[in-house]
Amino acid sequence: MAKEIVIWPAKVLTTPAKPATDFGPELEKLLEELEASMTEAEGIGIAAPQIGVPLRVALIAPEGLTAFEIVNPEVIHSEGPISLQEGCLSVPGQFEQTPRFQKVRVRFQDRKGEWHEQEAEGRLAHVFQHEIDHLDGLVFVEKLSQLKRALIRDRMKKLK
Ligand code: CO
Numbered sequence: 401m402a403k404e405i406v407i408w409p410a411k412v413l414t415t416p417a418k419p420a421t422d423f424g425p426e427l428e429k430l431l432e433e434l435e436a437s438m439t440e441a442e443g444i445g446i447a448a449p450q451i452g453v454p455l456r457v458a459l460i461a462p463e464g465l466t467a468f469e470i471v472n473p474e475v476i477h478s479e480g481p482i483s484l485q486e487g488c489l490s491v492p493g494q495f496e497q498t499p500r501f502q503k504v505r506v507r508f509q510d511r512k513g514e515w516h517e518q519e520a521e522g523r524l525a526h527v528f529q530h531e532i533d534h535l536d537g538l539v540f541v542e543k544l545s546q547l548k549r550a551l552i553r554d555r556m557k558k559l560k
Pocket of ligand 1 (some may be wrong): 530
């Protein structure tokens with residue numbers, strides 16, 4: 401079932417999430433909720449804190465590319481600084497140029513707890529970085545200037 405998307409700067413979005421340690425039915429249920437919530441919100445990725453769950457679990461699903469379920473992910477290598485237009489389901493209607501890397505290598509577990517390594521570049525690398533940041537308590541607005549961040553904070557208050 402789709403859950404409501406939490407809006408920045410809610411505490412669950414600005415606090416590092418905890419490692420997932422249970423690879424059983426509860427994790428499967430969380431992954432299903434994430435997928436339903438992402439689909440309903442028409443997102444290309446979603447992290448568990450965005451539905452109020454403080455665990456290191458996320459989905460990556462850019463259109464036309466392979467989708468990934470990532471549990472306890474970390475970026476182990478990054479290269480090629482680049483600036484990309486970015487938005488987030490938790491910051492509706494706001495899109496800003498954001499510093500990222502062109503290429504990353506990430507390590508993560510799947511729903512069974514098996515470890516994988518994946519190289520990504522371009523759009524896929526972008527979504528990996530965005531979702532892994534969520535698990536570290538970072539939303540893209542934290543990478544913008546103080547002025548832009550303050551403006552966006554005001555706009556989010558008006559949404560409520
Ligand atoms: Co986001």
